[in-house]
Amino acid sequence: MAFPTLTPTSTVSAIVLPATGTYADVLSSLPFGMYTTSSFISGAVDQVAYTYRKLGGDILDLEIKADNVYANYEEAVLEYSYLVNLHQAQNILGSALGSSTGSFNEDGTIIGGQSGSIELRYPKFRFDYALKVGQSYSHEAAIGGTTPIYSASFDTITGIQDYDLQAIVATNAAAGNVPYASIDTDKRITIREVFYVTPMTMWRFYGYYGGLNVVGNLSSYGQWSDDSTWQVVPVWQNKLQAMQYEDMLYTRTSHYSFEIIDNNLRLFPTPRDFSPDKFWFKFSVKENIWTDEYDDGQRGVNNMNTLPFENIPYESINSIGKQWIRRFCLALSKGTLGQVRSKFGNNVPIPGDNITLNGAELLAQSQSEQETLREELKTQLAALTYDKLVETDKNIVDNVNTIQKYIPTGIFVG
Numbered sequence: 091m092a093f094p095t096l097t098p099t100s101t102v103s104a105i106v107l108p109a110t111g112t113y114a115d116v117l118s119s120l121p122f123g124m125y126t127t128s129s130f131i132s133g134a135v136d137q138v139a140y141t142y143r144k145l146g147g148d149i150l151d152l153e154i155k156a157d158n159v160y161a162n163y164e165e166a167v168l169e170y171s172y173l174v175n176l177h178q179a180q181n182i183l184g185s186a187l188g189s190s191t192g193s194f195n196e197d198g199t200i201i202g203g204q205s206g207s208i209e210l211r212y213p214k215f216r217f218d219y220a221l222k223v224g225q226s227y228s229h230e231a232a233i234g235g236t237t238p239i240y241s242a243s244f245d246t247i248t249g250i251q252d253y254d255l256q257a258i259v260a261t262n263a264a265a266g267n268v269p270y271a272s273i274d275t276d277k278r279i280t281i282r283e284v285f286y287v288t289p290m291t292m293w294r295f296y297g298y299y300g301g302l303n304v305v306g307n308l309s310s311y312g313q314w315s316d317d318s319t320w321q322v323v324p325v326w327q328n329k330l331q332a333m334q335y336e337d338m339l340y341t342r343t344s345h346y347s348f349e350i351i352d353n354n355l356r357l358f359p360t361p362r363d364f365s366p367d368k369f370w371f372k373f374s375v376k377e378n379i380w381t382d383e384y385d386d387g388q389r390g391v392n393n394m395n396t397l398p399f400e401n402i403p404y405e406s407i408n409s410i411g412k413q414w415i416r417r418f419c420l421a422l423s424k425g426t427l428g429q430v431r432s433k434f435g436n437n438v439p440i441p442g443d444n445i446t447l448n449g450a451e452l453l454a455q456s457q458s459e460q461e462t463l464r465e466e467l468k469t470q471l472a473a474l475t476y477d478k479l480v481e482t483d484k485n486i487v488d489n490v491n492t493i494q495k496y497i498p499t500g501i502f503v504g
Contacts (some may be wrong), residue, residue: 106153107152111138116135119157134160160425162426173464180475190203190204190390192204248365249362255281257372281350428448
């Protein structure tokens with residue numbers, strides 16, 4: 091009996107990663123096409139050979155295409171650019187607030203406004219955020235700031251204790267000839283100070299120069315003093331000694347006090363026919379923080395999103411960054427291969443047996459390695475923020491000074 095001649099043919103997957111990449115195929119394989127320079131293309135081509143060797147392509151078939159590696163290489167560069175730009179945003183946002191921003195296309199490339207690779211520039215520190223916050227605090231403490239302080243007045247009415255502040259301000263604004271004539275009087279106001287002024291006809295011993303044996307000859311100065319300003323303090327306020335000292339240089343503390351109740355100023359005690367005829371109050375208007383109506387509000391960069399950062403040019407990434415990109419791309423390629431091998435589960439039946447694939451294992455390795463690489467880069471960047479660099483310089487200077495304390499001083503012999 092003659093046996094048939096068997097000529098089995100080796101059958102392999104139609105899709106197998108080649109040992110080398112092809113320069114001409116790179117650009118057509120990129121999902122975004124953000125990097126098109128020759129150096130990037132060469133890096134993507136080299137990554138194919140690196141992936142082939144690291145994953146054992148010379149021993150086992152790798153069921154992915156070179157196109158997959160090219161796409162993963164682009165993603166790795168974009169991920170590196172994202173993390174570095176995020177780090178730089180943390181470094182400079184406080185000084186960049188209010189500076190020029192730009193408009194961006196779908197790739198994140200600036201198409202209008204600020205330009206010139208801002209992500210590569212060393213910033214000039216201005217501490218704008220700290221200054222803005224400081225202005226607000228100084229305004230509240232009445233020691234500076236840029237928010238305007240206005241004043242208005244109302245006539246007291248015997249037996250009337252409450253006075254509508256909004257109506258008083260609106261009436262004054264409607265009459266014109268006041269700095270706040272053009273403001274929206276429906277906006278909430280904040281009372282800063284309440285006071286009244288006594289006329290010059292007050293007996294001089296109670297005036298600004300009052301006090302026995304202070305001035306001397308009564309006939310020389312007359313019997314009357316200048317006018318005096320009497321400050322009305324809130325009911326709840328116990329003025330500190332330092333504040334009292336400063337206030338007493340310019341004003342008198344009145345026996346009147348006030349409360350703000352439902353936008354009404356309530357005087358204590360209730361005005362009588364011998365009470366001051368007119369009370370004054372200083373106030374500020376609650377600002378709309380999104381407009382420039384009352385201050386020099388800055389337009390432009392206001393958070394990380396409006397920083398004029400583009401993707402870092404491939405040629406500006408040094409050897410440290412390039413190696414991170416290679417490793418991250420390899421982890422992404424493991425995930426791609428794991429996805430392919432997981433299509434039919436871990437076990438693929440063949441005649442008389444099953445083949446066990448490692449798709450799930452490759453996916454797990456890919457996720458783990460990606461997270462490890464991200465954390466590694468974030469940790470390195472966090473240690474290199476500008477404030478940490480200042481701290482490092484301080485430690486160097488302190489250590490040098492410590493060493494120099496123990497170095498004997500040279501003696502000059504003439």
